[in-house]
Amino acid sequence: xxxxxxxxxxxxxxxxxxxxxxxxxxxxxxxxxxxxxxxxxxxxxxxxxxxxxxxxxxxxxxxxxxxxxxxxxxxxxxxxxxxxxxxxxxxxxxxxxxxxxxxxxxxxxxxxx
Amino acid sequence: xxxxxxxxxxxxxxxxxxxxxxxxxxxxxxxxxxxxxxxxxxxxxxxxxxxxxxxxxxxxxxxxxxxxxxxxxxxxxxxxxxxxxxxxxxxxxxxxxxxxxxxxxxxxxxxxx
Numbered sequence: 001x002x003x004x005x006x007x008x009x010x011x012x013x014x015x016x017x018x019x020x021x022x023x024x025x026x027x028x029x030x031x032x033x034x035x036x037x038x039x040x041x042x043x044x045x046x047x048x049x050x051x052x053x054x055x056x057x058x059x060x061x062x063x064x065x066x067x068x069x070x071x072x073x074x075x076x077x078x079x080x081x082x083x084x085x086x087x088x089x090x091x092x093x094x095x096x097x098x099x100x101x102x103x104x105x106x107x108x109x110x111x112x113x
Numbered sequence: 114x115x116x117x118x119x120x121x122x123x124x125x126x127x128x129x130x131x132x133x134x135x136x137x138x139x140x141x142x143x144x145x146x147x148x149x150x151x152x153x154x155x156x157x158x159x160x161x162x163x164x165x166x167x168x169x170x171x172x173x174x175x176x177x178x179x180x181x182x183x184x185x186x187x188x189x190x191x192x193x194x195x196x197x198x199x200x201x202x203x204x205x206x207x208x209x210x211x212x213x214x215x216x217x218x219x220x221x222x223x224x225x226x
Contacts, residue, residue, distance in 0.1 A: 043203050043205075043217030043218050044156070046215070095211070103157075104155055
């Protein structure tokens with residue numbers, strides 16, 4: 001089955017700097033890669049996703065890149081702000097009737113003022 | 114939280130007692146999921162449902178059962194709670210199995226003494 005590994009587990013960056021979180025997956029059939037943000041005391045919420053037919057997707061300060069050959073994808077947050085402090089999860093799934101989303105172990109991002 | 118409620122939000126129970134967690138949605142989404150979240154493990158799927166009375170196991174289903182008698186309600190039961198089931202439990206919903214956004218509830222914090 002699919003296995004998703006996420007690094008680093010914790011990340012601290014200065015406000016205004018960029019943050020990068022990396023994930024690798026094992027199932028070459030995976031074609032959908034969402035990223036979720038979880039604020040303290042709340043459930044995870046989708047912030048961006050990418051499908052295997054594109055290599056990069058941007059939404060304001062957030063971007064995700066996908067390298068299918070290497071089976072890894074990354075989340076990039078530019079010009080970080082205090083409200084970016086949260087736990088971030090990557091995930092992967094394949095298109096089939098039995099495929100479910102598999103989540104990475106999470107990255108706790110802290111923004112230093 | 115996309116019309117998803119979980120009850121109770123917090124529960125303390127003793128080893129060996131039965132526990133039922135409830136998830137209720139107002140979005141009429143076909144798929145419903147139960148995850149547990151533990152430090153270092155991210156979100157792990159316990160069980161999911163693809164329709165009324167249609168359920169299937171996830172990666173950590175041992176010790177848990179589920180039922181879905183109505184589209185809007187998905188129950189998670191711990192028949193005989195153990196300390197290893199101390200966790201935060203999240204319900205989620207989606208329109209498709211693995212290729213679209215999952216919307217998460219606010220979570221239930223369960224402590225088994």
